[in-house]
Amino acid sequence: MSTDIDEALDWLGRPIDCADCAHKDRLLDERCKPLRACAHDRYARRIDRFFDWNPDLARDYLSHPYFEARACAAKAAEVFLLPALLNDPEEAVRWSAARRLPRSYLLKLRNDPHREVRIRIAGRLEGADLLPMMSDPDYFVRQMVAKRLPTDLLVLMINDDDAEVRRVVAQRINQALLIRLARDPDPVVRFEAAQRLEPLDLLSLLDDPDWRVRHEIAQRADIKSIGALLADADPIVRETALKRRRAAGLNDDASIAILATGQGERR
8 A cells, every 4th residue: 555655746746755855854843744745745735835834945945946836935935035036937936926025026017928917916006006007908907907096097997998897997986987987888887887876967878778777777866857767668677667656656547557568568
């Protein structure tokens, strides 16, 4: 039967022999353990645990040929050793180093070739430091920028090419500019904007082609101004408008007849 030690493999698939390891003395106090915490293991979790238990050895692995060893070592090594890793060929290593470095070092990775690094960098930067990333080629990077950019600068992203980015802008932009997104060509963006508009501004969207926008109007706009929605093409919009009118004592025979027609259509 194989032992646990026999089953432990390094990053090249070779069996790990603790007897030949430079850290075998740490087996005695269990600062390393096969299949649990090992600098030579193929699995990042075990390597990571090794450096958690032995941070004094991390600096010796910053140039290891296995990228997971370098990335894990970067989490524990002295900070002054990390800038050199920002040029590492592996994105996991670059990010592992960047997350512990001061803001000035993060700026250097705003144009990193890997989207995951740029997404994480955008998630840490603030204010004007994010401006160059508004034109990032990846929509998810720009979406992260839209989530963190100061609201007074979001107008610069109001015409972003991607609807998901504009949707985030609609969630955060100042009320004075929100009406522009309420006329966006994408219905999801318009609905996002409609949910934040003041009731009076909603009335300008009565003819919106998306039922969700009209339903928002039926729910929140001035009760005396939603009569047109009693004849809306969507039954949910009609019913919502009618219920509000009836609650306000504005129901009439014509309105009830319209609702009955709509219910008949659904049957």
